[in-house]
Amino acid sequence: MPSNNLVLSVNAGSSSLKICLYRAVPTGDDSEPVELKLTSSISNISAPPAKFSFKVQGGSSKNEDSPAIHDHASAFAHFLECLNQEADIDSTKIRHVCHRVVHGGDYADPVVINDEAYKHIERLSDLAPLHNGHALAVIKTCLSQLPNAKSIAFFDTAFHRSIPPHISSYAIDQKIAKQRGLKKYGFHGLSYSFILRSVSRFLQKPAAALNLIVLHLGSGASACCIQHGQSLDTSMGLTPLNGLPGATRSGTIDPSLIFHYTNKAGRMSHDKGAAVHLHVTQAEHILNTQAGWKALAGTTDFAAITQRREGDAAARLAFDLVADRVLDFVGAYHLKLGGVVDALVFSGGIGERSIELRAHIGEKVACLGYAPVDEARNAGVDATEGVVVEVGTLEGHRMLVCRTDEQLEMARQCTLGSI
Numbered sequence: 001m002p003s004n005n006l007v008l009s010v011n012a013g014s015s016s017l018k019i020c021l022y023r024a025v026p027t028g029d030d031s032e033p034v035e036l037k038l039t040s041s042i043s044n045i046s047a048p049p050a051k052f053s054f055k056v057q058g059g060s061s062k063n064e065d066s067p068a069i070h071d072h073a074s075a076f077a078h079f080l081e082c083l084n085q086e087a088d089i090d091s092t093k094i095r096h097v098c099h100r101v102v103h104g105g106d107y108a109d110p111v112v113i114n115d116e117a118y119k120h121i122e123r124l125s126d127l128a129p130l131h132n133g134h135a136l137a138v139i140k141t142c143l144s145q146l147p148n149a150k151s152i153a154f155f156d157t158a159f160h161r162s163i164p165p166h167i168s169s170y171a172i173d174q175k176i177a178k179q180r181g182l183k184k185y186g187f188h189g190l191s192y193s194f195i196l197r198s199v200s201r202f203l204q205k206p207a208a209a210l211n212l213i214v215l216h217l218g219s220g221a222s223a224c225c226i227q228h229g230q231s232l233d234t235s236m237g238l239t240p241l242n243g244l245p246g247a248t249r250s251g252t253i254d255p256s257l258i259f260h261y262t263n264k265a266g267r268m269s270h271d272k273g274a275a276v277h278l279h280v281t282q283a284e285h286i287l288n289t290q291a292g293w294k295a296l297a298g299t300t301d302f303a304a305i306t307q308r309r310e311g312d313a314a315a316r317l318a319f320d321l322v323a324d325r326v327l328d329f330v331g332a333y334h335l336k337l338g339g340v341v342d343a344l345v346f347s348g349g350i351g352e353r354s355i356e357l358r359a360h361i362g363e364k365v366a367c368l369g370y371a372p373v374d375e376a377r378n379a380g381v382d383a384t385e386g387v388v389v390e391v392g393t394l395e396g397h398r399m400l401v402c403r404t405d406e407q408l409e410m411a412r413q414c415t416l417g418s419i
């Protein structure tokens with residue numbers, strides 16, 4: 001292996017940036033083609049002061065508030081400085097930079113960023129107003145600061161291209177739908193792809209034979225119905241606003257609500273928070289940034305809501321409402337899979353950490369034949385090693401937790417793929 005075999009994976013979330021650096025290694029059969037060298041995460045970018053963490057595997061680590069970080073570009077610049085100063089890594093040795101791009105439209109595969117790909121991602125920014133612009137800001141920095149590296153975009157939408165037309169279409173004029181690309185694209189695809197592979201390994205069953213209901217519950221939350229190893233349906237739609245509520249996103253509402261909420265709904269929003277100029281209405285802005293459990297209970301932190309819910313009606317409403325919407329999708333997907341489900345999988349910051357939400361959902365789905373959640377296993381997930389942890393007892397449809405890793409998914413696809 002040459003010495004400059006470093007792969008950087010960058011995941012630009014709505015208010016966070018998660019970065020991992022890997023070294024490509026020779027693979028045997030089932031082993032990972034990359035080895036983790038360091039991780040960094042910058043959160044609270046849109047609610048300063050941003051929190052910066054940097055951890056070298058088997059070495060030093062750093063956790064601090066970084067008031068100088070005010071957007072994704074400055075967050076990434078801060079990371080590059082640290083890479084040089086703290087980890088003594090020469091960034092010219094980075095050969096590939098993998099960027100998670102949430103909306104890829106009809107792109108089926110990852111693409112090396114060139115002018116055309118950049119413009120394509122830019123054109124889709126209005127359909128992922130909390131995401132694509134941030135990814136582009138980081139891509140721009142990489143193109144100028146890391147000229148020796150190839151920047152590659154990996155799309156959240158690609159995994160859902162298997163969704164059949166009667167599920168991905170909306171019941172609207174199909175001529176207009178086709179002209180304007182108005183259909184369900186679905187998101188969190190890199191996460192679902194990672195989870196499918198990990199669960200397949202855990203259950204020792206080929207991915208193509210697996211039927212799963214997967215919940216990716218983070219500040220953006222979605223559910224996915226996987227049949228024979230392919231996405232059959234997912235809860236997000238044309239944009240990541242649809243489906244489950246998120247930290248600041250409404251999830252599905254009656255579309256008419258928009259016009260009763262404010263009489264300025266159709267006017268353009270002048271929010272300057274985004275990295276690229278967005279053309280979104282005030283309604284889209286409100287439903288993306290001033291809704292979700294933040295609007296219901298005053299915080300984006302679902303753990304705080306969970307703790308407060310016994311004595312706080314607003315927190316109780318937020319918790320119960322999220323749980324209710326999750327059940328809508330689990331029930332529908334169970335039916336779409338004809339009741340043949342290998343496992344219900346929890347993932348994302350909330351799915352992986354909320355003992356309470358897993359217990360609650362577990363209790364509700366028991367009537368469908370899911371293995372009851374084992375109290376001790378469920379409470380012990382954090383202390384249990386492994387990518388996949390079983391929280392249900394063995395009989396019935398399995399109940400699993402998967403520590404999803406979009407950065408690793410990209411690095412893996414990059415190293416094994418033909419790019």
Ligand SMILES: Nc1ncnc2c1ncn2[C@@H]1O[C@H](COP(=O)(O)OP(=O)(O)O)[C@@H](O)[C@H]1O
Pocket residue numbers: 013014015016217218219220247300301302303304306348349350353354355
């Ligand atoms: N112990 C916990 N219980 C419930 N929710 C938690 C817990 N720890 C973290 N979270 C939630 O996980 C969210 C982050 O999830 P993550 O998947 O990393 O989000 P994203 O990638 O969408 O920014 C936090 O905003 C917080 O609400």
Ligand SMILES: CC(=O)OP(=O)(O)O
Pocket residue numbers: 012013014102156187188218219220221240
């Ligand atoms: C698609 C999406 O909502 O992503 P995230 O959860 O990272 O915000």
Ligand SMILES: [Mg+2]
Pocket residue numbers: 013218219220
């Ligand atoms: Mg995320």
